Amino acid sequence: MRWNWQQDDWPNFLWDAAALRQAEDVFLHGSGVIVGILHHVDAEERQALAIELMSQEVVNSSAIEGEILDRASVQSSLAKQLGLATDRRKANAAEAGAAELMADLYRGYHESLSDALLFGWHTMLMNGRRDLTDVGRYRTHADPMQIVSGPLHAPRVHFEAPPSAIVPAEMARFIGWFNETAPDGSSPLPGITRAGIAHLWFETIHPFEDGNGRLGRAIAEKALAQSLKAPTLTALAETIHRHRKDYYAALHRASQDNRIDDWLTWFADIVTAAQARTTARARFLIEKTRMLDRLRDRLNPRQEKALLRMFAEGVDGFAGGLSAHNYRTITDAAPATATRDLAALVEMGALVRSGELRYARYRLALPD
Incomplete structure (x- = not known):
């Protein structure tokens, strides 16, 4: 099999923009709805919602990769990173590092993508890891970077990424495209389209020794936030986690061809579902406040x-x-x-x- 990156048209992805227009419109409208909802709560409650959504994203993005983090510890670490009151709960290295990455994404969503930014994210995410050769830099090992399953004596290869030797060049091309297609770039793309392509492209290169899935989802969140010129707080990883099997299947199919309509359609459905879940959480926060205010001194x-x-x-x-x-x-x-x-x-x-x-x-x- 020749993977997408081995084909002559790589990375000139093709898709039908008209097929995504409705999803793009829904996403833009949904962001306005969330902003409107949050006008009904005070700053402290908005901060609480932000911490809840970000911590859930951290926990679910790690869970997609099979790593279990404690949500309360992640919440405490996020609050500390954002300078908010915290219960001083002790987080382990993985929880603290993942929380630091999410806080950095939340604060710096508008910053251009760069090697240095990605190396910093990778260092945060691999906090405490002593089993990796390359932390805070692209992979350098000579062995093929493969996604496999099955027994060691008969592994099934689901994907093989480009060799380490060409990763820096591949990433330079990817980073250049990401910044050029930003809302203020020379060739802007709609938010969902750009996020979907960015995630697929990054996962194809698989530039790091570990953590590529979590970093790829962070890049997708960054693209969505930049399209709105505000932190999205979209429950993207949580929604992907609910459809984890379909997620891997969609990525696998997309890794075989550079015509990516099916991938972008699937991704657009996930983004709009994630945004709907964020909207439901925001409404839930308002109803919680209203109920507790109404029942004050009666409970x-x-x-x-x-x-x-x-x-x-x-x-x-x-x-x-x-x-x-x-x-x-x-x-x-x-x-x-x-x-x-x-x-x-x-x-x-x-x-x-x-x-x-x-x-x-x-x-x-x-x-x-």
């Missing part, structure tokens, strides 16, 4: 603790709803006390109950 400490715990689960809530047993676990309430507390929360309009007796389940009384 006992147990009820308040339970509601905050439910809000902490986010827009998806408890799987199957909150049970009386869950409530007792959260609050240490006796069974009779839990029953009275839950009934009062329903009466106050904080919770909605479904089912009866031991099958009763409770959900936050929020608009759909």
Whole structure:
């Protein structure tokens, strides 16, 4: 098989711009909706939402690669990086490094792409790693850079990247294109189109010894943010993680041809779905604020603790709803006390109950 980078037309990607126009319009409109929503919350709540979204992105981008990070530790590290109040929770090297990268992306989304920026990101992401030869620089090993699966005696090669010797030249061409196609560049491209091409192109080169997937998604986020001239806070990695198998399949198909309509269509669907999830989270924050303001001085400490715990689960809530047993676990309430507390929360309009007796389940009384 000849991979896309081995073909004569590399990297002259071809796509139908008209097919992406609707998705581009949806993305631009959705960004305006989010800005409008956030006008209804104060600066502290906007910061809380930003930290929540960024930490979820960090955790999910690592999870796509099979690395599990603690979200609370990542949140604490992000708050520290952004100069906000923190619980001083101790993060491990991987959590601290990934948080530093995300904070740098959030603050410096407008900066041009460069070798130095990417080397800095790689150093942050590989924080604490002692098993790599090349940290903070492009790979130099002579062995082929391959994505494989299966047993060692019979591996299946899903992709082979360009050899290390030509990576600097390939990256120079990629970085030049990325900066030229920025909104203020000489050949600007729409946001989703540019982000999708950038992600595919970077993943094809696979320039680093490790961390290419996470860095490639950060580059896509940078492209989206630059198109809006503001940090996007788009739940891109979270949404990709929900479609992880399809993501790898789409990248694999795109690695075989430089006609990339299918890849860009798939990527556009992911971006618009990610933005919709961000919108839902922003609305969720507003409804949380409204409910807690409305119920101020009416909740006992147990009820308040339970509601905050439910809000902490986010827009998806408890799987199957909150049970009386869950409530007792959260609050240490006796069974009779839990029953009275839950009934009062329903009466106050904080919770909605479904089912009866031991099958009763409770959900936050929020608009759909």
